[in-house]
Amino acid sequence: MTATVTDTATGEEPAEVRPIDQRPPREGSAWRRFSSSMGLRLVVPVVLGLLWWFTTSRGMVSALIVPEPAAVWNALKVYLLDGAWNADIWSSVRGTLWSFIVGLVLGIVGGALMAFIASLKTAVYPYVLAFQAFPKIAIAPLFVVWLGYGDVPKVIIGASLAFFPVISATMAGLLDVDPDEHALMRSIGASRRQELRHLRLPRAMSYVFPSLDVAVVGALLGVITVEIVGTEYGLGRVITERAAYGDSAAVYAVLIILAALGAALHVVVGLAHKAMPRSIVPK
Known part of the structure; x- marks a missing residue:
């Protein structure tokens, strides 16, 4: 329904005025948002998969460098589905979780x-940075020789790579407190424990949780690094x-498994973030 209003000063009728729709815009369903998000995430692997199939089917690269997708799938079936790599996968997962x-x-x-404790940071943090700089x-190999296989x-090694982003985020979050918020807590007589619980801890957690994605990937990379150097079990x-035998299809199969593990760990971290109460971790 529309209406017109006459300007009493000029006697002219202004342009047609339409009522404003007061209804809030309808949001898409949860399934629609999920499917849209998954669709966007599948674009990259689908494009890469098509490019992979095209280049290998036309013989544009050697099979020793880039094997055919069918060969990689056969390797996954032979080694993964038949259980030949179960002990290695579990060893890598266990080491990553502990790290x-x-x-x-x-x-x-x-x-x-x-x-x-500012003096502790002055004394210790430079050595943390120095150790992190070591390749x-x-x-x-030194840790393998000292501590076995x-x-x-x-x-x-995995914990050392997971440790650094977390310690940096924790320090930044605990120290990044708004002066006005700090003054407000003091003015209402809040104790140090209450200040930590209601002000510093939520701020720190908003820094820590984004760093966990880096930490969990670092833990996985550290574990694989040691396994490549020399361990009894592990995907590394x-x-x-397999690389020593020239079995590039199996190597690619392991890389796919590692990518799946990394994605699964990312999902677990995201679920843990959502499960935390808002009073501790602001969403």
Whole structure:
């Protein structure tokens, strides 16, 4: 329905005035948003897969460098579905989870201590940076020689890569407090524990959770690095072994498994973020 209004001063009728629709815009369903998001995420792998199939089917590259998709699929069926790599996959997953947990705990505790004890940060943090600068592929053989071919060297290297982004984010979050908010907490007589619980901790968690994606990938990369150097089990060991035999299809199959593991860990971190209460982690 439309209406016209006459200007009493001029006697002219202005342009037609349409009523404003007061209804809020309808939002798409959750399924529609999910399907749209998944569709966008599938664009890149579909394009890469088509390009991979095209180049290998036309013989544009050697099979030793880029094997055909069918050969990689056969390798996945032979080694993965038949259970030949089960022990290696579990070893890598176990090492990654322990590395992530150790790095997370040490990063949060160390970041909190250095945020509140300036002298500790001055004394220790430069050495943390120096150790982080060491190429892990260079020091991994030392840990293997010292500690054997089990999970301990993998956890140490993996935790060192997961530790750094967490400790940096924790320090930044605990120290990045708005002066006005801090003054408000003081004016209402809040204790240090209340200030930590209601002001500093939520701010720190908003820094820490984005760093966990980097930390969990770092843990996985550290574990694979040690396995490539030399361990009894692990996907890194499989890469080294299959590459030595020229089985590039199996190497690509392992890379696909590692990509799937990385994506799964990212999803787990995202679910943990959503599960945390808003009072602790602002969404």
